[in-house]
Amino acid sequence: MIESQRIKTGIIGLDEILDGGFIPNTVNVILGSAGAGKTIFSIQYLLKGIEDGNKCIFVSFDMDEKDLVRTTKSLGWNEIEDYISEGKLSVNKFFAENVSYVNNDLLNLLMSESNTKTRIVIDSFTPMISSLNFESRNDVNWFFNKLREIGTAVITIEEPLNGDLGAASISLPLFLGDCVIHLKNIGYGEAFGRTLRVIKHRSSWHAEGVFPYKILNGIGIYVESVDYLKEVKEKIDVNAILEELGISREDVDPKVMERIERVATSASESARKAIIDVLRDSINIK
């Protein structure tokens, strides 16, 4: 997908991991335990949207406008008040006991305030579906489809401290979301105390592995990935592999060559070996 068609996440270092950002009109799930940085992630996503001229909607069950302003100011993002008063950011607090995923008020609000390039955040989605079982899969899917119609959504899911992801309220959004990002904070500090991993990214390449991140005042979440991905990517030179195997480009089926070029642009460490195997296989078939 052309990078300009992607929705930039606003998280430094994450777009490279996601091959350019989120795919438009998708539901993107951020999974993490308390203190992992889910709310900061959400706010960064919205701030980037405002910078890019998108309409942004923030829905929460814990935070009202005042709480959001306080949180953002603590990170040095003082402009948030202006964005709210200028109508660029809509902040809505719902009470969890009155809301379910089929709640008309919430859907009406989202639909009335959205345009074609809306960024929606529901932080957190867990209270809305905490009482659901696996039979509600279709209903959650229906709600996600509504979100996809409205814009590109980020929903956060609270990971239990015991790490059990088996409950329907956690696993359903993970199954049905288009992209799932896991934020993990083990709480002992050091470089890998906080890590980010992309569990899935439908219809897109994404980098494998865990990436350390920091939460920095003024910047928010910063993921270290760029140099590493660049280094891994630079290792794959299709022409050098062809030469090494003594194969000419013309000997290879153009369709296979197209696939190989695609693999070569990925940042997978096993891509080189895969290319060699595919080339050998292709020549043998011929």
Added chain:
Amino acid sequence: MLSAISRILETLSMEEGVKMVVLYRIDGVPLCAKLNVPKREIAPTLYWLEGQIKEMLYQISSQNLDEASFKFGKTVIMLYPVSRTTVLGIMADEEASSYKLDIDIKTSCKQLEEIVVGQ
């Protein structure tokens, strides 16, 4: 940082007889790995190892051990604590020069610690 860690592990993985070098976090999450053998050959051992890291690191810390090792047939798995949150796992042939490897591992652990703790 990831690039520097990757390079240190790569150098260590080039030692004769080394099958795999992995930097684990204490919860068993592999942070960076270099494999010299097909993953399917060592996958069961890798999964087993991930489950042991937390307990082993606890044992290493509480008993003040420099390392811990396991032997599976002709393969040895060594665990070296790097920092409070990371441990280096090395899988090698039994025949690998243990003295030389031990020195190289300790050098690598020191380099890794500087990166992991220093950041």
